[in-house]
Amino acid sequence: MKIRFYNAKILTMVSNQDIFEGEVWVEDNRIIYVGPTRYSKDKWDKEIDCEGNVLMPGLKNAHTHSGMTAFRSLADDLNLQDWLNNEIFPREAKMTSEDVYHLTKLAILEYLTSGVTAIEDMYLTPETIADACIEMGMRCEIVSGLNKFGPTLEVLENRYKNLNGMNELIGFKMGVHAEYTCEKELLLKVNEMIHKYKAPLYVHMSETKSEVDECIERYGMTPVEFFDSLGLFDFGGVIYHGVWTTPNDRAILKKRNIIVVTNPGSNAKLASGIAPLNDYLKEGIPVAIGTDGPSSNNALDMFREMYLATVLGKIKEMDPTAIPAMEVLKMATVNGSLSLEHKDTDVLAKGKLADIIMIDLHQPNMQPVLNVAKNIVYSGCKSNVKMTMINGEILYYNGEFIGVDVEKIYDKAAKIMERLK
């Protein structure tokens, strides 16, 4: 399959490369040309006139719990612990792996509308998350959410071996849910596994002030310090949230090559706080962006998250120059790929995987076109996503999901909720 996109504005996200007018050529799942308009005698399976719209790398949702679509608008306006203990955990106990499969498919529809081409998904049943992603064509790193309630370390190790490499779209990362849901002994065992495979660690960390305070009470250290003292960051990794980090925490994150995934919508809605993105940027700690799950956000909309990342950053610093638009786009694309350990999805360039989105400039919120990057971050909306292509497949185009019966997915989710409600 060879596809030629022409008449496009191209935002490659290759650093310091300006936007330019030209073409992108795709063969199977790879990009074979990015550059100015060029004559080609190739035979194309499809030639797409981009009508002056933008082609750019897909957005990476670097932290989510897709299966929680079930709980959207079910339990809002609660604090984190009440929400988790009284509303979410009891219902999750009744969820089957098949439920997670169907609810993940619902989430994937929403990702496609928002230009998301890869997700980092921590949820109950990795095997059926993988099934849903493969069926729908979504690129996904499934992250272990191991904690004191399960699964066993054997299961973790088997998943690491079996899910990695099972399909070109799927990967699996070592991780634990959080410090506060794991005993020290369990963490020591996970640490052995991390060292056995030289694997980076993925974990929710420093999301709320009380989480940090309780960890200090337990161990005399912040969660970042405590995990580092155990050796859990010896091969790098990713912390989700990172709202309440100290200067010493940030020195550790920098030293250990940890990436912070910020979740501004969820942190605001749950009143957890505003992450110190400006400090991370100043100290050279890469920041990626995630939506978190649809029960705490409640949307899976990377455009809303990009806007929140910058405006909450400006509010926190009381400085309107903080977290500029280009930096936010880098977080949502290049740094997302970094946190997923996907080397070939970060930018548009020859040889990279064809994870590409088209942004519609022919809508009133994108006019006039004075600065494309600022338009996308400050006035852009997921309604501007005209196309989402993953691994060379066009999955969403002009508001249509290609080859998917959406109402069947909605019905399934509704039926599941009748049982879980």
Added chain:
Amino acid sequence: MKIRFYNAKILTMVSNQDIFEGEVWVEDNRIIYVGPTRYSKDKWDKEIDCEGNVLMPGLKNAHTHSGMTAFRSLADDLNLQDWLNNEIFPREAKMTSEDVYHLTKLAILEYLTSGVTAIEDMYLTPETIADACIEMGMRCEIVSGLNKFGPTLEVLENRYKNLNGMNELIGFKMGVHAEYTCEKELLLKVNEMIHKYKAPLYVHMSETKSEVDECIERYGMTPVEFFDSLGLFDFGGVIYHGVWTTPNDRAILKKRNIIVVTNPGSNAKLASGIAPLNDYLKEGIPVAIGTDGPSSNNALDMFREMYLATVLGKIKEMDPTAIPAMEVLKMATVNGSLSLEHKDTDVLAKGKLADIIMIDLHQPNMQPVLNVAKNIVYSGCKSNVKMTMINGEILYYNGEFIGVDVEKIYDKAAKIMERLK
């Protein structure tokens, strides 16, 4: 013209009325029936199957500067005074009334995509704002932005007399730009006018801390106290922003029946601060929502503003229960009408004006449908706006602007910017 909407979920916004399934009938520009499915032998010009989607009152954008679409993405990441003095004022000096006409049309397209059925617009040339709104079918209260640079009081009085009543869609409000752009003598003269017409006053107020500090330095009073001391609030009115009000300010606002219009996106992006919405709610001061102008926001998207109003409110209070979803919907509809002094656009009920929007639930971000109000505020997006009807006319439906050549409007805006850039 008689239109029947059937198979709808109806959110009337009449207080304490739950959402129900039924029909809305419109004759010319009025609603003639809202209720359960009913047999009718009437002849309909149009019967619309709502497919289980939501009908609700249109959203009111209670503070904007529509003509500033020109400056979108032109001058971001600056502080308020630099932005205003170095980037905006010099360009506005070159703007013609015809420019404002075309740029307002561009803004109206964006309002329609976001379910906005009425705006409160303060900008340079009220007459051509009126022309654009009448031509496009937008309901609008134009607000005087009088200040020490103009216009004269005679112009203000003539506009008040001529624009009010010129067309059923248009009104004009007495107002001044802000305390810091008006000398005391000018304010005293405006005060006479306010008293002559027993008119409420509309004004930007307490947007930034420095604005309040400087007013205290000048007059020994906060802007709210100072205006009240002059008598400018004797007939009520509206303050835009209200980010930095004191307890005494709020006592005055309550006593004088002032409405606060909050602009969370603009206040965050310019790092002005977070308005104390929770205090306004506690003290019974009505809050409406506005986008502010597209140069400081940069979108004209009431869905984003609704989400920001609640999540910034939760962050400010560090309380996830603050500013619940239903309260936000009331701000964006009923309270918007209150600030516009539009008695007949607040709710869906027999006899009210037909300013109605349809919200598409058949999109993944609205599934499952466990709570419609929460879906709209927490996971809703302007991409869910399926229809915008103003004064009985369907102006936007399924992504199409009815009877408008949008590319012509985009071209016009681009040409204007070549001149102003």
